[in-house]
Amino acid sequence: MRPLVSIVMLGLAMAVLPLHAQDIPAHDRLSGFEMMGADVQAMQRDDFSNPAMLSVREGEQLWSRAPAQGKKSCQGCHHDVATSMTGVAARYPAFDAGSNRPIDLAGRIQQCQTERQGVQAAPRESALLLALQALVALQSRGMPIAATADPRLAAARERGQALFNQRFGQLNLSCAQCHNQNWGKSLGGTRIPQGHPTGYPIFRMEWQAVGSLQRRLRNCLTGVRAEPFAPGSPELIEIELYLMQRSAGMAMDAPAVRP
């Protein structure tokens, strides 16, 4: 009898496992915007009350400001942000031929600062970098996330998927266990979102500040009591690559407000 029970249990486990490994089906996908309360939605919808738009305004000023004497501003090369940056945030991270690895939007801005503007790169999560990120992300508002089909990114994306399914920290939880299997349920009084990166950089109420996707990911890692990956680390960019593919086709709503 006992072996039979074990076999039945094993059979059940195998039947359930592939389901767990699967992503959320397209018709069940909900962005963080759709899962939050009406008051926060209203705050995001109105550009005046959305605090992340203050960051965009700062970004607009930075866009045309020369970083140093004799150096070109962003506008000097990219001209009007509304035309040159349309859809850019929706297709990052991209492949950087120079370093032969994937690069995210913040990394690309930093690269421009050091290599082309000849200034020191603004650190990640600094107000200056977030302002430029928010300005560029705004130019993709309403556009579908278009994960790059570049075959050179395939390996990194697969590593990102593996990280998404890997258990971390003292709580021994993977991203997938919360965001694929238990989304919509309560966790400490808040609803677990599906983890779609549609709105970054976001103004998060809990932070009382604008922050990037990497800050959010590091936050989650700290939450499961793991040592978070360093800002700008390849692992975080690989997770972002996978997340963008996982959410491909969803509309961008950056810069968003989240609880």
Added chain:
Amino acid sequence: MATANVLIPRSVIRKGDIVTLKAIIAHPMETGFRRTETGGEIPRNIIRHVSCHYDGVEVFSCDFHPSISANPFLAFTTIATKTGPVSFIWTGDNGFRHVETAIMNVTD
């Protein structure tokens, strides 16, 4: 230099109309109660006072305290009297001061 925004309704405003004015300013509103990872105090850095001047008088003012959120947003109503500047003045810790002005167009 702070970033601030003042919103006056774009619709036609007539003399005597009740108008909703809105203002938002980028400010961390650091409470002074938080500590760093190593236990050091994060000093308080908040806006202490906001006032709004229109048509030669102060039409609104209030004091802020440490529990006000970052990037404080204000909305209140006033009565339109004549075309002129609406000035918001935010003052706070560390000598913070920012003035943002918008013009209210009033038709008779």
